[in-house]
Amino acid sequence: MGDQIGRFAHNLFPGGVLVEAGPREHSDAVLETKKLMADPSVTAIFEAAFEHAGVRVRVDVLERLGSDSWGLREVKAASRLKSVYIEDVAIQCWVLEGGGTHLDSVELLHVNSGFERDHGDIAWDQFFCRIEIADEVSTFSEMLPPMVDEFLGVIAAGEPPEVEPSLHCRARHLCEYWDHCTRDKSDDWILRMPRLTRKQFDSLSDAGIARVVDIPEDFSLHSSQRHMCEAVRSGEDFVEHGLAEVLPGTGPPASYLDFETTNPAVPLYPGTRPFQNIPFQWSLHHDAGDARLVHCEFLAEATGDPRREFCETLLAALRDRDDPILVYSPFESRVLENLALSFTDLRDEIRMLRARLVDLLPIVRDCIYHVDFHGSFSIKSVAPALAPGFGYGDLDGVAEGGVAAAAFREIASGESNPEHVVRLREQLLAYCARDTLALVQVHRALRERISD
Numbered sequence: 001m002g003d004q005i006g007r008f009a010h011n012l013f014p015g016g017v018l019v020e021a022g023p024r025e026h027s028d029a030v031l032e033t034k035k036l037m038a039d040p041s042v043t044a045i046f047e048a049a050f051e052h053a054g055v056r057v058r059v060d061v062l063e064r065l066g067s068d069s070w071g072l073r074e075v076k077a078a079s080r081l082k083s084v085y086i087e088d089v090a091i092q093c094w095v096l097e098g099g100g101t102h103l104d105s106v107e108l109l110h111v112n113s114g115f116e117r118d119h120g121d122i123a124w125d126q127f128f129c130r131i132e133i134a135d136e137v138s139t140f141s142e143m144l145p146p147m148v149d150e151f152l153g154v155i156a157a158g159e160p161p162e163v164e165p166s167l168h169c170r171a172r173h174l175c176e177y178w179d180h181c182t183r184d185k186s187d188d189w190i191l192r193m194p195r196l197t198r199k200q201f202d203s204l205s206d207a208g209i210a211r212v213v214d215i216p217e218d219f220s221l222h223s224s225q226r227h228m229c230e231a232v233r234s235g236e237d238f239v240e241h242g243l244a245e246v247l248p249g250t251g252p253p254a255s256y257l258d259f260e261t262t263n264p265a266v267p268l269y270p271g272t273r274p275f276q277n278i279p280f281q282w283s284l285h286h287d288a289g290d291a292r293l294v295h296c297e298f299l300a301e302a303t304g305d306p307r308r309e310f311c312e313t314l315l316a317a318l319r320d321r322d323d324p325i326l327v328y329s330p331f332e333s334r335v336l337e338n339l340a341l342s343f344t345d346l347r348d349e350i351r352m353l354r355a356r357l358v359d360l361l362p363i364v365r366d367c368i369y370h371v372d373f374h375g376s377f378s379i380k381s382v383a384p385a386l387a388p389g390f391g392y393g394d395l396d397g398v399a400e401g402g403v404a405a406a407a408f409r410e411i412a413s414g415e416s417n418p419e420h421v422v423r424l425r426e427q428l429l430a431y432c433a434r435d436t437l438a439l440v441q442v443h444r445a446l447r448e449r450i451s452d
């Protein structure tokens with residue numbers, strides 16, 4: 001999405017020229033950039049390349065402001081300024097100014113979340129917000145030289161530095177090296193505990209405790225952490241007595257529902273805004289109580305706004321029943337409420353359907369722990385642990401919500417060949433159906449636990 005938004009931002013700089021040399025042709029890209037900077041007819045350079053003191057950068061847009069005056073423009077597929085962007089831009093400015101390029105302005109271009117698409121072409125000057133961030137960037141100017149020295153030292157050492165994986169690995173988002181760096185950690189390593197706080201981590205680390213099994217009985221823990229401790233110590237599932245009280249009201253008969261949505265930065269349909277959640281697929285399994293499952297589903301054609309058809313097909317599938325509809329998170333409830341606000345004529349019926357939703361996630365989180373959860377209550381951890389043999393490993397291509405959203409955007413773009421679209425649709429249908437089957441499996445496993 002970031003690449004796509006970067007290309008759309010080019011529309012704001014008529015007369016701009018793209019540096020053709022790719023990321024692994026940096027020297028060529030630097031030469032190309034120099035030539036374009038020397039040509040006064042070039043108003044802006046896209047993907048401008050620079051190198052200074054061993055640091056290489058590519059600048060999204062370098063805008064010519066005067067004969068020896070430039071503006072650096074960083075483009076982000078985000079709806080607001082984040083501190084990490086300042087660091088990103090600061091290193092670019094340091095490289096450019098270190099090499100003698102005079103910057104008179106530094107801007108961040110981000111998506112205007114209030115923009116609403118109409119029926120015509122997108123007005124890119126309204127779609128993007130441009131904010132001057134030169135002052136924020138300048139606060140890094142003294143910090144950068146020692147940081148760069150340190151990073152270059154790490155690279156020169158040839159071996160990765162010895163850094164213990166810790167809370168910093170997921171400070172902004174989970175580091176992509178997480179599986180690699182934690183491959184030798186035990187299943188009950190304290191960082192695998194759900195809801196671990198900094199205070200708890202520091203106290204346990206100071207006491208030399210790295211495994212859940214070694215946590216003292218009197219250490220203050222959240223209930224889900226306590227459940228993990230008990231399961232790890234006993235080697236058996238932890239099942240809270242309360243499970244027997246909450247489960248009987250959940251059926252069967254019961255329905256099991258899952259949605260897939262996409263939130264494109266550039267709105268796909270008139271009347272929608274950047275990053276607005278667009279539901280495009282649902283899967284529904286129904287268990288009438290005789291252990292036979294009936295499945296139905298909807299996947300939009302992607303030729304127009306799918307929300308109305310999504311609603312109408314879902315309401316039709318559930319209208320003639322009043323059984324509980326099991327979901328796994330508040331997500332489906334939020335999507336339905338947004339649809340109720342969008343389609344006033346369907347509002348009452350959507351809200352009646354919404355009132356039937358039963359969220360299994362808090363029931364699982366509060367009432368059960370299996371050692372194979374490894375600290376995660378995601379359906380993809382819980383279902384295979386509670387229902388051995390069940391999993392997602394055999395799915396081809398789409399096996400995760402973000403990938404499903406990207407697959408639908410690809411279909412909606414109209415740029416893929418028909419065979420590929422057919423494959424993507426098959427993958428989407430298989431994935432969403434697997435998610436509702438996971439719910440069925442989890443519900444069955446919970447019911448077995450209370451009948452045991």
Ligand code: SF4
Nearest residue numbers: 165169175177178181
């Ligand atoms: S997971 Fe990432 S942040 Fe954590 S130690 Fe490994 S490389 Fe560093």
